Amino acid sequence: MAADKVNNHVRGYVSVWRVDDATGEKTLLGAQPNQIQYTWGFLAAKQLGYRPQADRLNYHISAMYIEFENQDDPETPVAAGSFGRDLGKNYYNALTGDRDFLRVPMLVEPTGGIVSGYESLLPQEQQINKLTFFVQTAGMVGENGLPFSSAQGSKVYAAALVATPVFSDKSKDVIFARTVFDTANQVTKETSSQIGITWEIAFE
Numbered sequence: 001m002a003a004d005k006v007n008n009h010v011r012g013y014v015s016v017w018r019v020d021d022a023t024g025e026k027t028l029l030g031a032q033p034n035q036i037q038y039t040w041g042f043l044a045a046k047q048l049g050y051r052p053q054a055d056r057l058n059y060h061i062s063a064m065y066i067e068f069e070n071q072d073d074p075e076t077p078v079a080a081g082s083f084g085r086d087l088g089k090n091y092y093n094a095l096t097g098d099r100d101f102l103r104v105p106m107l108v109e110p111t112g113g114i115v116s117g118y119e120s121l122l123p124q125e126q127q128i129n130k131l132t133f134f135v136q137t138a139g140m141v142g143e144n145g146l147p148f149s150s151a152q153g154s155k156v157y158a159a160a161l162v163a164t165p166v167f168s169d170k171s172k173d174v175i176f177a178r179t180v181f182d183t184a185n186q187v188t189k190e191t192s193s194q195i196g197i198t199w200e201i202a203f204e
Contacts, residue, residue: 010036010203012177014159016185017196019136026196030185034161034177034199038085043163043174058165061110061176064135064197065092066102067158068148068189077183078157089173092143092160100142103162103170104135115202129203133161136196137189143170154189157181161199177201 012034017026046059069078083091092101112128122129137156140148148154160178164170177199181187187195 010040010201012036012161012179012202013200014179015198015200016156016181016187017136017198018187018190019194019196021192021194029187030182032179032182032185034179035083035085036177037087037175039088039174040176043176055165059163059174061106061131061133061161061163061201062167063103063105063162063164063173064133064199065160065162065175066104066135066137066156066195066197067092067095067160068100068102068142068146068154068156070098070146071153071155071188074153074155074188078155078186080157080180083178083180087178088175089170095142095144098146100144100146100148102137102139102148103143103164103173104138105164105167106133107135110134115204118204131201133199133201134196136194138194148189150189150191152189155186156189156195157186159197159199161201 014034015031016029018029019026043059047056095101110131110133113130114127115130118129142148158180161176163174165172
């Protein structure tokens with residue numbers, strides 16, 4: 001590996017889990033990369049120093065949007081299509097028909113780590129350039145009023161990593177990254193379990 005890094009970028013990787021309600025045991029179902037949205041730059045600017053200073057700490061990543069479709073046949077894949085890096089919160093507010101989304105706060109604080117190969121490039125006391133976030137499905141109703149349950153055949157097909165400056169006011173939310181799950185990684189809600197999502201973001 002080269003001693004310097006010329007291709008500076010942000011990248012992410014998303015893993016989907018089945019989480020047993022009774023034991024909390026997680027079973028990995030699949031993993032794939034994400035797309036970083038243009039609005040990540042707004043979040044970075046806010047956090048790194050854009051004034052007013054009081055805003056800075058409010059723009060950290062604090063939730064995920066979990067999109068789902070209610071289906072009669074759980075074997076039917078969701079055809080979500082491609083999306084641009086300019087996709088933002090207005091897309092979610094416009095979801096209709098059999099599609100909706102959950103707005104889920106982080107269960108725990110993100111963990112810090114270091115991308116393999118960067119250990120010698122960062123000072124010993126600064127060995128962090130990666131964050132890992134985790135949420136799992138919660139609640140029985142989507143943000144636009146659609147039921148989310150095993151009885152409704154709710155299938156999770158996409159997710160987004162989100163900053164929520166005022167959690168009680170979703171109009172202020174900002175999208176950091178999004179992914180549409182490959183067909184093999186789409187997962188239907190089951191009675192005795194939740195759907196968990198682990199999201200790694202690396203700053204290289």
